[in-house]
Amino acid sequence: MEGRNFNGYGKGKSSKMSTANVKNEQNRKINLIAIRCKYCLVKVESVSIHDIKSCQCGRVGVDGGREYLIRSGSIDDYWELSEWET
Ligand SMILES: [Zn+2]
Structure with a gap:
């Protein structure tokens, strides 16, 4: 009789959640x-x-309303008029 234990299952599992503090317009x-x-x-x-x-x-073009910001076209082809809350 071999009393086998599989105790090593799932030990030391740590999921790291990295919250990048990215400050961008999005x-x-x-x-x-x-x-x-x-x-x-x-x-x-x-x-x-x-x-x-x-x-x-x-x-150029825009989409997204107030929920998200999508601009089409080259950034050199338009002036930004969008407004964000500070
Ligand atoms: Zn145009």
Whole structure:
């Protein structure tokens, strides 16, 4: 008779939760999502989720309303007009 124990199962299992304190614009509450195209000078504003708007020339666009921030187009092609809560 061999009294075998498998005691080593699941010991010393520690899951480390690392909370990175990243301060970026995504962590702040968005008041307004808006950009202005440098080419057609049209102000593009997203007021709600899936409210995808693009400028007149189609170079840049925004989406997300106040929930998230999506900008399409090159960052060099628009001026940032979005506002965040401080
Ligand atoms: Zn444009």
